[in-house]
Amino acid sequence: MAGMVYLVGAGPGDYRLVSIKAVDCLKKADVVVYDRLADDRILKWAPEEAEYIYVGKASSHHTMKQGDINQLLVDKAKEGKTVVRLKGGDPFVFGRGGEEGILLEENGIPFEIVPGITSAISVPAYAGIPVTHRAVATSFAVITGHEDPTKGQSNMRWDKLATGVDTLVFLMGVANLPHITQELINNGRPADTPAAVIRWGTKPEQKVLITTVGKAAEDVKRTGLKPPAIFIVGEVVKLRDKLQWFDKLSQRPLFGKTILVTRARSQASKLTALLENLGARVIEKPAISIAAPADDYRAVDEAIGHITDYQWLIFTSTNGVERFFARLDKAGRDVRALGYAKIAAIGQTTAKKLFSYGIRADVVPQEFRAEGVIEALKGKLPPHAKILLPRAAEAREILPEKLREQGATVDVVPVYRTVAAEVSAEEAEALRESLANGEIDFVTFTSSSTVLNLIKILGGTEALQHVRTACIGPVTAATARAQGIEPSVVAKTYTIEGLVEAMRASL
Numbered sequence: 001m002a003g004m005v006y007l008v009g010a011g012p013g014d015y016r017l018v019s020i021k022a023v024d025c026l027k028k029a030d031v032v033v034y035d036r037l038a039d040d041r042i043l044k045w046a047p048e049e050a051e052y053i054y055v056g057k058a059s060s061h062h063t064m065k066q067g068d069i070n071q072l073l074v075d076k077a078k079e080g081k082t083v084v085r086l087k088g089g090d091p092f093v094f095g096r097g098g099e100e101g102i103l104l105e106e107n108g109i110p111f112e113i114v115p116g117i118t119s120a121i122s123v124p125a126y127a128g129i130p131v132t133h134r135a136v137a138t139s140f141a142v143i144t145g146h147e148d149p150t151k152g153q154s155n156m157r158w159d160k161l162a163t164g165v166d167t168l169v170f171l172m173g174v175a176n177l178p179h180i181t182q183e184l185i186n187n188g189r190p191a192d193t194p195a196a197v198i199r200w201g202t203k204p205e206q207k208v209l210i211t212t213v214g215k216a217a218e219d220v221k222r223t224g225l226k227p228p229a230i231f232i233v234g235e236v237v238k239l240r241d242k243l244q245w246f247d248k249l250s251q252r253p254l255f256g257k258t259i260l261v262t263r264a265r266s267q268a269s270k271l272t273a274l275l276e277n278l279g280a281r282v283i284e285k286p287a288i289s290i291a292a293p294a295d296d297y298r299a300v301d302e303a304i305g306h307i308t309d310y311q312w313l314i315f316t317s318t319n320g321v322e323r324f325f326a327r328l329d330k331a332g333r334d335v336r337a338l339g340y341a342k343i344a345a346i347g348q349t350t351a352k353k354l355f356s357y358g359i360r361a362d363v364v365p366q367e368f369r370a371e372g373v374i375e376a377l378k379g380k381l382p383p384h385a386k387i388l389l390p391r392a393a394e395a396r397e398i399l400p401e402k403l404r405e406q407g408a409t410v411d412v413v414p415v416y417r418t419v420a421a422e423v424s425a426e427e428a429e430a431l432r433e434s435l436a437n438g439e440i441d442f443v444t445f446t447s448s449s450t451v452l453n454l455i456k457i458l459g460g461t462e463a464l465q466h467v468r469t470a471c472i473g474p475v476t477a478a479t480a481r482a483q484g485i486e487p488s489v490v491a492k493t494y495t496i497e498g499l500v501e502a503m504r505a506s507l
Contacts, residue, residue, distance in 0.1 A: 118142070289419055370402075
């Protein structure tokens with residue numbers, strides 16, 4: 001039985017401009033076939049176990065020919081899989097989605113089109129240039145910047161386009177700009193017509209070059225502006241002076257900074273959002289992923305079987321909370337099973353996660369690490385207290401050891417483990433190059449495991465010696481120092497918010 005193919009528009013670059021329906025399609029994908037211009041963070045909505053196939057196209061370089069891409073979609077669907085073809089912009093605006101859809105139809109493969117926000121209108125909007133404006137422009141045209149080179153002759157009606165449309169938007173036209181501008185001038189468009197070239201529109205690294213039709217090709221060559229970029233022509237370009245809203249974001253404290261986030265993909269969004277709200281460009285390269293414990297939950301399931309024996313439960317992370325209550329639910333039980341047990345949480349974030357399950361923590365120490373819990377519990381434990389500690393398999397032993405010194409019986413049950421994220425040799429090399437070239441301003445570490453596994457991915461600490469590093473707290477910082485990395489920033493409040501504030505204060 002044939003599967004299903006979704007031809008999905010990923011939007012212009014800012015991953016937050018993707019549609020709700022696109023996210024819904026990604027969540028059920030077995031296979032994701034994606035382009036270069038689709039922000040990698042869009043992939044986080046697809047299942048980790050999905051098959052990911054990169055078929056991106058850079059200027060003058062194709063990873064896979066279009067005909068092969070078309071056939072790939074057919075072949076994967078014939079295997080009964082749900083396939084998402086993720087394309088930058090919109091599938092039907094120079095996205096060749098029509099060709100893909102026609103071959104799917106010819107092979108009896110069901111498909112749907114999920115439109116995306118095209119760069120033709122969104123990129124000018126982020127540059128403060130409306131493609132239409134009352135009394136300035138009542139029409140606009142979207143034009144390919146390079147026609148199919150296999151065609152015998154051009155179908156472009158330059159004599160009509162040059163003067164018949166108020167605003168012209170050329171996509172993928174930077175390499176062909178001398179030809180485009182010459183044709184416009186030859187066919188009646190004045191050389192002094194305002195124009196703009198916009199690179200990486202809608203993203204923090206957006207660059208806007210204001211020029212004219214006559215000077216555009218020369219200005220692009222002089223400034224070294226490269227694809228991907230669009231070329232926009234018309235009097236509407238002058239409106240940028242009053243409408244350049246995105247540029248004003250440069251006043252935000254982290255604007256212009258590129259920050260590497262190494263948290264697990266499932267947890268990175270909060271840190272990413274906080275950094276982006278302060279103007280940063282964020283690169284997510286998870287150094288870790290969250291996996292089931294090696295014993296496949298046997299220890300925690302056994303503890304849940306006699307949960308009423310415990311006077312205290314101590315949670316040291318949101319992952320621990322989520323995994324513990326998932327196992328409690330698996331056992332057909334809910335929070336009522338905890339009875340009169342007291343609850344301690346390391347940090348406000350863990351306490352908030354507990355509250356989402358209807359539990360208000362009895363103890364939240366001032367210092368958000370094991371030592372803080374030990375201090376906070378002094379005088380609160382009954383004689384010979386029995387304590388359950390659901391946590392990561394590789395956590396520090398200081399907490400259970402100190403509690404046992406106080407006479408408590410502590411059952412440590414792993415509910416998850418952190419493992420090194422899978423990173424290809426090509427991705428690792430690209431990351432090393434970015435660090436070596438000074439393209440990354442900060443590397444964030446939110447746990448000891450992110451430190452150790454990023455070093456493993458990079459093949460050593462050399463690439464991290466000349467970049468600023470930010471650690472969420474003293475334990476993570478100590479791990480970094482033990483590996484020969486001196487942190488530039490150590491948060492005083494051991495939370496994601498505290499980490500971001502420490503980075504902000506250091507600039």
